[in-house]
Amino acid sequence: MKAIDIRNKYLRFFKEHGHNVIPSAPLIPENDPSVLFTTAGMQPLVPYLLGQKHPEGTRLTDYQKCVRTNDIEEVGDNRHLTFFEMLGNWSLGDYFKEESIQMSFDFLTKELQIPVEKLSVTVFAGDEDCARDELAAECWKKAGILDGHIYYYGKDDNWWIAGEEGPCGPDTEMFYDTGKPACSPDCQPSCDCGKYVEIWNNVFMEFFKDKDGKYSKLSQKNVDTGLGLERMTMLLQGKKTPFDTELFKPVMDKLQELQKVDLIESRRIVAEHLRSSMMIICDGGRPSNVDRGYVLRRLIRRAVRHMNKLQIDLNEISTLIGIYVENLKEMYPELANNKETIIATLVEEKDKFVKTLNHGEKEFAKAMNNCKQQGQSKIDGNVVFKLYDTYGFPPEVTKELAEENNMEVDMQEFEKLFKEHQEKSRQGATQKFKGGLAGNGEIETKYHTATHLLNAALKVVLGNDTHQRGSNITEERMRFDFNCDHKMTDEEKQKAEDLVNEWIKQDLPVTVEEMSKEDAIKSGAECMFIEKYPDTVTVYTIGDISKELCGGPHVKHTGEIGTFKIKKEEASSAGIRRIKAIIC
């Protein structure tokens, strides 16, 4: 079965069980300062897990593009991916454990026809925060999971939360037995010898963990499930790695044809990082030195490095992307529309990297020789940092270079320097998830509405073709990216600021309504990715000056906002400008 067939089967199954299908949200969260990328299907749904009414009802199913880069250095082995698709089904205060487990069991055994003896499940063992999940175990038994195939684990394995704070709860995970011999008599699903592969995770989300680590009950009991599409495709096709499935194979084959040196890990890294970069760029990401732009830069630069190792002409990037677009456009139609931008962005970044690569490699060679002369086998962290800061070398590139020369690098020291640097620019990636889940306070709400006002003001000042390209809100300020081909003049900035303040003074009403996407478009409502919205959407209107698709929250009247002030206007990336503003 091909990946797209698994996706379609999944959506159809859950539709038949009363779920409405919602499309994948973009990889780059809109109006969400909390995360770099969408890392799980639950993320775009957080407001609804917390109790807000979802326009599509209480049973939803979706396929969500996700990027997780915490294991970026593991990519190259037989399973790690940075981009993947997660299939999910959702109960927002609707069904709970029994129905959720029964549906999962039926989908796996009847729809995908996985023999029941290949399935094992794990449930929460219980602790002082939450009781042992006997109900989940009972439900599995009733559904048909075999005796001896149910395991109990603690929070490390059977509890799910995104980050440190937010909606969470015990989960139950499903494992597929690959048929590999057990590594020991104790081998069980928690073992990572490769015999058991996790295929699906159902989270019974009934708690909220606050920033002090305290749990409280949510207003409703939810179910959040996630099934990794690449992994399921690999297992059902009896392949050993996702790279052997149709999702990667055509590009892997092309790399093999083009390479002059045969390195399987490098081929996987190139194939994986190019696919991930392509998806990020497609959703509006651009390489830069901070936050998600930097993650993208790392992915591209690492892919380039490994193309060099394979001795493949870097101009082949466009051929490889062409193959991906052709093969994946049925699953991700947005790829075809954005092919030119994707290739142009990759080529530009590749060119930048090539320029610094030579200098950087010389600098690295010097540092390495110094170390060797002094009889050291470890390269200082500040060398790694300098290579990163001055030559744009992602640290893992330096680490790889060192390893090729039988040297180590002091990554701990690098991390320290890197963190200091990140904190200085106040863009620390690690803090990210926290901010957003908590970030719907009074002040953030004001900034949300001010964002819509600024969007409208820029249209007046710079023309109707000016659109939002990104936004980020913290308690201290708002940041707004938009397309514009020039640096705004002082006059333009002043005019935009005055307009926003004028609208605030007018104390315009902010109203919200639900409507069909079609009506929303007809009414001229503004939004960043129209194709990503479900059929029914929420539209916020401010007086007669702004109408936008948005999840909120917003103030009731613009007068609540205070005084709006533009602090800075600068370039964000090619053709995109960025305004930082505050309200006081």
Ligand code: SER
């Ligand atoms: N949120 C859970 C996960 O990401 C289930 O979707 O695994």
